[in-house]
Amino acid sequence: MKIKREMKVIILIMSTIFSLSSIHASSVQTEIKCGWKFKQARLNNWYPATVPGVVHTDLINNGILDDPFFRLNERGAQWVDKEDWIYETKFDLDDETFNKENIDLYFKGLDTYADIYLNENKILETNNMFREWRIDVKNIIKQKDNHLRIYFHSPIKVDLPKWEALPFRYEAANDQSENGGLFDKKVSVFARKAGYHYGWDWGPRLVTSGIWRPVFVEAWDGLRIDNVHYIQRNVSSKNADIETVLEIIGDKEIVSAKVKITDEQSGKILASTVIDIHKGLNKVRVGFSMKNPELWWSNGLGEPHLYTFKASIEVNNTTIDRKSEKIGIRSVKLVRQPDKFGKSFYFELNGIPVFSKGANYIPCDIFLPRVTREIYKKTILDAVDANMNMLRVWGGGIYEDDYFYELCDKYGIMVWQDFMFACSLYPAEGELLENIKQEAIDNVKRLRNHPSIAIWCGNNECLDAWEIWGWKRNYTTKDPRIADKIWKQFYDQYFIVLPEVVKEYDPMASYTPSSPFTDIDGRRDHTDGDMHYWDTWQKGLPISTYNNEKSRYFSEYGFQSFPEWATVLSYAPEEKDWNITSEVMMSHQRGGSSANLIIEKCLTNEYGTPKDFQSFLYLSQLLQGDAMKIAMEAHRRDMGYCMGTLFWQHNDCWPVASWASRDYYGRWKAQHYFTREAFRDILVSPIANGEKLEIYAVSDRLKNTAGKLYISVLTLDGKVISEINKSLNISANASTMVYSETIDKLIKNIARKDVVIVAEFIDNNNRRYTNNYFLLNQKEINLPKANIISDVRVVDKGFEITLNCDKFARAVYLSVDGLDNFFGDNYFDLLPNKEKSIKVQSGLSLADFKKQLKIVSFTDAFQ
Known part of the structure; x- marks a missing residue:
């Protein structure tokens, strides 16, 4: 019997050696x-x-x-x-x-x-x-x-x-x-x-x-690496403990395969082990530690450093398969803990509380294969250039292309990742629930190594709809048994299946069942959980009401506008279309007539009645920009209580009137230019509080910042009414009121309609942060007719325009014909006798550019 057993072992070894001779490197x-x-x-x-x-x-x-x-x-x-x-x-x-x-x-x-x-x-x-x-x-x-x-x-x-x-x-x-x-x-x-x-x-x-x-077609011999998961168990600037789990598919028994994890940049072998491969799925765990790792940081906080780790399998010193991935070493988690206000809701990155600045993201096209790598790159860079550090991948679209997440990794954009469920109820039982589970597994496994992934979220607004929109009440009134059935499906989907998938396949990740979410009862609580705030838009309230809304985290809010004239011409080129109620314009306004009425009502109340269609388009963008500027600044002033502001929305999937800050062609609306300023690492934010003017300095920097605050009260033709200079040491990662004074003392005997307040902070490295503030609605401001003088010169990739004006010019808007021009700044204010230069990317000749250049400001939009 012993001889027979030894013969079997010899035969097995010989069989394995013979089979290995036919294995070729790599799939x-x-x-x-x-x-x-x-x-x-x-x-x-x-x-x-x-x-x-x-x-x-x-x-x-x-x-x-x-x-x-x-x-x-x-x-x-x-x-x-x-x-x-x-x-x-x-x-x-x-x-x-x-x-x-x-x-x-x-x-x-x-x-x-x-x-x-x-x-x-x-x-x-x-x-x-x-x-x-x-x-x-x-x-x-x-x-x-x-x-x-x-x-x-x-x-x-x-x-x-x-x-x-x-x-x-x-x-x-x-x-x-x-x-x-x-x-x-x-x-x-x-x-x-x-x-x-x-x-x-x-x-x-x-x-x-x-x-x-x-x-x-994928072909392979012997084995292939199906998936590698880098689980970051403990991460700090001093040490990172990483457990690597390889899923290896084998088609035969293979003895003594060597698994290695290598840092490709240094060539250092981080971990290795020898295993036997069995037919079918093999899970191999190998751990390692990194001393003093270079950490991955979000945009604005530091470098989003990426390592390139290679997992490989060798048999008889021949590499059979390998898989390389870029990995960012970081710890990121959602912190929801009781505090003096209620319960926190913020993201902690590498031990640092981070104020989320960003937007909700939808797919870039209704026809997904048309989204090129160039479009993806511009979309992410436009977020980076607007000083965002987070995008929320919304649940009514798709789990995005790998390249999207690679760009977020590279440029430090954290991703709030919804599962693909939005504003609906789903028959989540039986085969469909199993399908949903497999979908979740596929995508969690595909995306979990990306350092940009900050959280998995079960759905968009489904719980809100059930509890707040009245769906539960309607079902219960008709038939309580149906209501119970739907709730069971809902509970199984978002409170059992999806969190269990996240726990099993991405165990270090945070999960929240829905957005917005306070608790399973679906209540809205301004002291606990994230908030979708829509009252200002949906009820057509004054845009100043954004100052009054408080929440721990704004994961959605927005205000609509039309795209600019050149974009409208791409879908409505005929003169008969040039009215917001025309059939074509309404087809490209999916918010319906109610959305148009809100824009018209708010625009008229804030600014007045525009003189023509093009002026209406321009003012609708300005209105959106002003509204979102108010909201973003209010949220940042509340930093500490509020720890996130993600507006709706970053992009469009076709040319349309929408809440996007960039239109379908990637053209920046006024809001995106305003976002870039409102999301800078330091914000200087004036706000009237009763009869006082208060100025807040908000800093995302991780160290205190020294500099000087300059406050000027100017008449609209440039006369200085008051000037205050003050040395500051702005607190790190905080919002601080740095100035307070009665308005009457600042403006003296000048009417509020005739002044603008200019607040500017200049740090010790000469970086400037400026904000202009009116004490009344712009409709009530006595804005003078602006006579803007321009000078154009050729520079690399386009032109530089230098502007000057003898009076205050509100929301100066520059345009040339066509869709392929980008202005470095737009919809900006010109202070009296203060020169401003703007670079423009354009392929036009100098003569054509000068001929096509249009310059308008706020007062030009009215009769």
Whole structure:
């Protein structure tokens, strides 16, 4: 018996050695992106297709569908989502790929209900846009002339029977089913698909299908590294303890494989171990510590340092597979602890309480494959350049592309990551709940190593809708049993399944069930939890009311505006469209007539009645900018009590009137320019409090800052009424009132309508922070007609404009024709006889630039 056992061991060892001789280094991945064609399933005509892509963009590229963004064309695109579509291509494999022991088809994203056939064999059915799909095709694939076919079922036809089968309805607040010809049949809640495709109050209804992320053939021998998780157990500036968990897929028994973790920059081996690989999934844990690590910091607090760690597996001194990732060493957590005000809500980064400055982010296009790396980079850099340190990836869009998070990692933008649920109730039980769980696992595993990920959030406003909007009451009134059923699904989804996924797959991460969220009872509490504040906008209140709202953390608030003239011309080029109530303008105002009425009411109350359509567009942007400036400054003045201000929203998915601070083309609205100033590392913020003027200095710096405060009270033609100079030592990471005085003493006998207050702080490194403040609504200010003189000279990549004016000029706006010009500053105030220079990126000639340059200010918008 002993001899037999020894013989078995020898045979096993020899078998392993023999098998290792056939293992080649590294997997081979090839994208299948050429030769694609598509057709309407019930018709015969084939057309060339672009992959990644979606049906709508392929129809547009083939001249079959008019641009849905232009005028009223969206209406003519509603037939597309009622059809099934077929995509197919043929491809060959090279020798290296074909001769591998394992060959997988790897789909990064299919939208949404799809049947996949390879060489006429059905290999896969998909039902979730947000998941990745991998299937072993070694026994089906050929070296030459492989036929890959993907049949996309209409998401409407798949989900309508589900809607019709139920005796009650799931709420879906923003599903524009009527625009899609579905009457009240809001089917979006049944599909694991981007909610905004079904319409939103800033977006069109264009329900897509297609191969929206790349498709790969991936071939490998012996084993492959499927995933590496770097768990940062303890992190400080002195030490970081990191546990690395590798998920390795093996197709055979392999003895004595060496696993290594290497710092690629230094070449230092951080950890290694020798293991035996078994067939199937292997989880390998290996830990290491780093002394005095360079930490990852958010924008404004320090360098977002990134290491490049490589996980590799060697067999007989041959590297079989490797996986490199950029890792930021940091500790980030949501701190919710009782304090003297109630309960805190802030993010702590590397032990430092951080005031969140940022915005809510939606997908950059309704047609996702059109979002290029250049668009992603501009979108993130525009956040960085506006001094943001956080973006909230909102739950009605998508779990973003890897490149989005890589940019956030690189530039120090923390990410509040919603799971993809927003403003709806979902039938989260049975197969759908399991699908949701797998979706969460896929995306938590994909994103968890990014240092930018600060928190996982269950949903956007779903709990708020249940408890505050009246959904619970409505269901309970009709049938308490249905209410109980929906609540159980809700509870299981957000309080059991999703937090358990986060706990298991990203154990160091924070999770909150909903936004806004105080407690499971759904109450709103200004002393506890995050807040979505919408009263000023929705009720059309004076924009000064933003000063009065208090909260521990503003995760959403906003004010709408129209895009600028050049953007409006891209979708409404005809003169008959140039009225905010025209059919075309209303089609690109998804907030409806009520949104227009709010803008008109507030604009008239704050400023007066504009003289024409272009002036209305300009003033709507100024109104949005002024409103958000008031809000952002109020939130920052409350620093310590309030620890975050994330406005709605950073971007648009098509050209539209919306709450965005940048339009679809990435053009900065007035608000984005104002945000850049309001979010600087030091804010000087004057505010009238009764009959006193108070000035606050708010600092995000981690050390005290010395400098000098200059306060000037000027008449609007430049006469100095009062001047105060004061040395300051501004407290670090805090808001401090640094000046208080009665208004009458400051303005003396001058009427409030005739003065502007200029507050400026200059630190010891000569960095200037300036803020202008009026004591009355601008409608009541006696602003003089401004005669602005300009001088233009050629500089690198464009021009420099130097401006001067003998009187105070409010909100000076510069423009030239076209969409591809960027002004370094805009919508700014010109102080009397104070020169200001602005650089402009433009490809125009000097003569054309001078001819096209338009300069207007506030008083030009009125008769």
